Amino acid sequence: MQGLVYKSTGSWYVVRDQQGVFWNARIKGKLKIDDDISSTNPIAVGDTVIFDAEDEATKTGIISKIADRHNYIVRVSPHNRNQKHIVAANLDLALLIATIAEPRTSSGFIDRFLITAEAYHIPAIVVINKADLLKEKHKEQLREWQKTYGDAGYEVLPVVALEPDSLAQLSEKLKGKTTLFSGHSGVGKSTLINQLIPGIELRTANVSDWSGKGQHTTTFAEMFDLPEGGKIIDTPGVKEFGLIDFKKEELAHYFPEMRAVMNDCRFNNCLHINEPGCAVKAAVSDGTITVDRYASYLAIMDTIEKKW
Numbered sequence: 001m002q003g004l005v006y007k008s009t010g011s012w013y014v015v016r017d018q019q020g021v022f023w024n025a026r027i028k029g030k031l032k033i034d035d036d037i038s039s040t041n042p043i044a045v046g047d048t049v050i051f052d053a054e055d056e057a058t059k060t061g062i063i064s065k066i067a068d069r070h071n072y073i074v075r076v077s078p079h080n081r082n083q084k085h086i087v088a089a090n091l092d093l094a095l096l097i098a099t100i101a102e103p104r105t106s107s108g109f110i111d112r113f114l115i116t117a118e119a120y121h122i123p124a125i126v127v128i129n130k131a132d133l134l135k136e137k138h139k140e141q142l143r144e145w146q147k148t149y150g151d152a153g154y155e156v157l158p159v160v161a162l163e164p165d166s167l168a169q170l171s172e173k174l175k176g177k178t179t180l181f182s183g184h185s186g187v188g189k190s191t192l193i194n195q196l197i198p199g200i201e202l203r204t205a206n207v208s209d210w211s212g213k214g215q216h217t218t219t220f221a222e223m224f225d226l227p228e229g230g231k232i233i234d235t236p237g238v239k240e241f242g243l244i245d246f247k248k249e250e251l252a253h254y255f256p257e258m259r260a261v262m263n264d265c266r267f268n269n270c271l272h273i274n275e276p277g278c279a280v281k282a283a284v285s286d287g288t289i290t291v292d293r294y295a296s297y298l299a300i301m302d303t304i305e306k307k308w
């Protein structure tokens with residue numbers, strides 16, 4: 001049978017077959033995979049697998065094969081960069097939930113998320129939750145982000161997870177797609193998912209007992225069906241994704257607005273820092289590329305050798 005992996009808890013996988021029946025499956029023997037990333041988990045949420053029934057009555061199965069992935073996102077262990085965990089596979093969209101008030105997401109965090117999505121070739125959007133809490137100075141920040149990220153080609157959507165009426169535009173974007181949801185603890189990710197999928201009842205926290213360190217200790221991603229078609233992959237406890245190591249010359253490729261002009265740089269190995277004839281710097285000067293994004297580029301460039 002062919003199935004889709006909805007949840008992975010280490011050695012067991014929740015797999016949905018093509019009739020919509022859920023199975024508990026595990027790997028037995030050697031799995032045929034072309035795993036060139038040597039991850040700690042061979043199978044991830046979002047994977048398509050081939051499996052056989054082991055016991056029809058208890059709906060347990062054995063996975064024998066995993067289909068090629070068209071993309072995947074990896075988390076790198078902060079302690080050992082060689083330890084990689086595939087968080088999710090076969091994504092159509094990556095959604096970052098950010099907030100300007102309670103708590104405040106930093107632009108650096110947003111930039112790193114967008115770069116990661118670019119590196120994995122996954123379209124990304126930024127949702128600004130808790131729009132109901134925005135004071136005048138926050139609204140200023142919202143407009144700034146809409147301009148900065150909008151110019152770079154990303155949508156910035158303000159929503160109020162607690163108000164279903166504010167979610168129509170977002171729902172439309174999620175239809176028929178498999179979307180990864182991520183965000184810092186406390187931004188309202190669970191509230192938003194609960195609102196988009198009535199009845200799943202993910203645990204939410206009260207701001208009063210929000211410690212700033214995150215409530216969840218589990219890091220098992222899980223996939224959920226949206227009522228109008230499409231899927232959400234929730235990644236509890238995953239704050240940041242790790243990038244597969246890349247070189248300094250590659251960073252500009254992950255900024256769409258830089259990618260668009262960098263072919264005009266005088267040197268083809270231009271790092272767009274202080275080289276003469278740099279088209280990226282020219283675009284910053286004439287305002288085509290915003291100063292904020294360029295500053296982010298320089299800041300991230302600075303950390304590449306130090307590893308992030």
Ligand SMILES: Nc1nc2c(ncn2[C@@H]2O[C@H](COP(=O)(O)OP(=O)(O)OP(=O)(O)O)[C@@H](O)[C@H]2O)c(=O)[nH]1
Pocket residue numbers: 129130131132133159160161162163183184185186187188189190191192203204205206207208214215216236237
């Ligand atoms: N005012 C306001 N509060 C919200 C909104 N969305 C969520 N909250 C509140 O923010 C708090 C955190 O929401 P959660 O959904 O638990 O946040 P989370 O991102 O899932 O956080 P973790 O569970 O720690 O991962 C809760 O008290 C929610 O009621 C919103 O749109 N407006």
Ligand SMILES: [Zn+2]
Pocket residue numbers: 262265266270271272273275277278279280281
């Ligand atoms: Zn350049």
